[in-house]
Amino acid sequence: MDNIRVLNAYINQWPVGALKDTNGVWSFEYAQSWVREGFPLSPALPLQTEILIDGSTYRQVQNFFDNLLPEETARRLMAADAGIDVADRFGLIEYYGAESAGAITLLSGDEAPIQNCELQLLDLDMLSARIKQLPKAALTKGAPKRMSLAGAQHKLAICFESETSVLNEPIGETASTHILKPDHNDTVNYPHSVMNEWFVMKLAGLAGLGVPSVHYLHVPEAVYLIERFDRSLENGVLIRNHILDGCQMLMLPPGSKYRDCTVENLIKLGSMCNEPAVTRKKLFNWLVFNFLTGNGGAHLKNLSFFAVADGYILAPHYDLLNTSCYGTSNQWMREKMVTALDDVGIYQEVTLKTLLDVATQMKVGAAKNIEKDLRAMCQKVMKGAESLYKELDDVNEEQSDLMKLTPGEFRQLRSIIYGPIKEACEIGG
Template sequence: MRRLAVELYGTRVGWLEGVDPRTADFRADPGAIETFGLASTMVSESLPLVPRPPARRAARRVNVFVELLPEGDNRAALAAMAGLRVDDSIGLLARFGRDVAGALQLWDVDDPTEPRHPSLEPVSETEIARILDDVRRAPLGNLRDLGKTSLAGVQQKIVLVRQGVRWFRPIGGYASTHIVKVAASATPTMLADEWLGHELARRVGLATHSADLVDIAGVPALVVERFDRHAAAPDGRLHQEDMNQALGASGNEKYQRFGGVVTLDRIDQLVQHRLGPDARVALIRRVALTVAMGDLDAHAKNMGVMHFPDGGASLAPSYDTVPLAHQRNDGEVALAVAGEYRHAAITLDMIVEQFGGTDVVRAEVVQTVERVRDAVRVLGDDDRRHPAVVPDIVQFSENLLAGRPAGLSAARGR
């Protein structure tokens, strides 16, 4: 049986014990309960810290940690690197749980090499380009023996540390500060499209962390600052969880179509009851942005909750906001708005209805859509972006503001 120590903000919060997610469980440390308070949800909204948790919710507790692992090819590559089965979630967490999304750190107490002493390895742009080129064999840029990083998601990426103008590779679980993404050959404009989505989120007040399109020794890349890292925080990390973790959803349940575990109603309830009015305004703006820009992949793992060292919580900044309606896909949003999945059919009234239909909600939605329209006009076209993306976002926004469904104009023939 594996026994993984789980740490948060310098405190041992408990142990993840077992060999299989179906039979494993999390046990809270009494000291953590004393530090953070009885029934604290500092680790996760799905995992209150109590001395005797109900056995029937063990799977939900374990899911909080399993959801820290990547999906698809990235997970398969991590497993291959570690010589583990793809479904050995506990083993993968033992191997790669030192630097994950948020501020949790997991490590195997029976591993004689633990706890590691994190360090940095300087890397040049040429070396970064080589790491990016080798990302399938070295997922997330992990070194075979010393890499300790796991990030959820399916997109090819690596993590690095930036100090001033210098870049470093994190060793042994050192807190990475930036994510570097490369585009797939099938979607060469994706990086520039994602930069646009991030910039729109920033301009409507939903993000403050940076994102930059760069050329790294001839390799086009998108460098995204990690919003869950801060020099003043313990170990340089700020804790966050995604909505899959917070609501007990697993894997593809991040899409409402897969079982209906996650919905905007459930997210809204959590935000209202646990995070407060400012977070709800941010959620309303996020959904308005999603529809106005045609972000069809705004699923539960692309929304999250921040848990701060002082016990406060908020909605996480917007991340992975990407206009996708111009791509070949089913045209559906990840989470239905007022029961409607078809992006082209969603109206501004539906967004308002989704959040209660009040005049205050309407004002927030209208203001957000107006900001999206105005910002995308100012940003204009860029040869690196898909030629349809800016005209589409302008059209979506104008349709919504005119009371029409968001869908593209008939004149475009789509």
């Protein structure tokens, strides 16, 4: 007798299709109405009336939906909270599918999405208590809504009022507005990750990269909040927008996020978008910014793309932080980069010519113009980092406890600015 499990997929109350697990083989069938008026969920799931069925070696359906789940420790904790085997991917999606990365809502049986707006206040003491339980329990433990957010870090989908710093948790089908992340739980080896990420994200905006609005609070534990760019307000209603990460775009499993983050694949991603030349330039700038800020952990799941009726558009950047400061003291230039630049895989071997050669490979413009842009970005990053630090320092004594930085956080920022950032920016002369 066949063992069959079925989940219905929706985007903003619209039925998209049915996800099915039959004896361990996954398949997806688009709803007829979605075939007529919708768009493909990914390049791996073309819009068609025929059922898409995984093969024995190539599992395009499972890979796509598996990318919606968190990774590593976060997945294990969520599986434990749900009482589900961590290897049961379909079971995890079934349990947590009401709120995932992007727009897709996955519901079982006769359930149907309801357009509502119910919120539950998240008291700061309660949030602090949940953070103290990490990594023994998931950050979502005790939340009124089951949710699945891709990535390796502990996260919580939240509704945040930036003017009042009020945090609410969404209930039922209510969409979240922000993603909240606490400091890395290994504070000895990865201290002050919240302020690190907030600072580098703000710096990215100053350097000209497209980034969402970001915030930080101390509850008293530090938490980082990033506005969800996969949400938009239309006629007073919060709409979910469908996005794909780099692995989903390239039809890769999440485990390939580091290995396959190559210049060649970035070029391929650019060619898949509506404005290939513009997108390649943005991806090149992302590569350069990661080098200048010592972000050695950037990978394919750190890139997202909006799926629209006529193609794909690169989304704002996220998960930008300095990882080099967590390596051996003063040895960051000897570390390997995730994405080799013109076959150069170690920071200290990268030169201005290296970056110019990558620009040529990615076809982002004339060498003379690119060199000028690179030197300008080096100046923007270094001056922006010093200016942003001064701004924080000047107002810190006047800040409330929610916003006041600790001496340790300031010390961490100085080590980032006058270590990896300063050394890398010297490449621009």
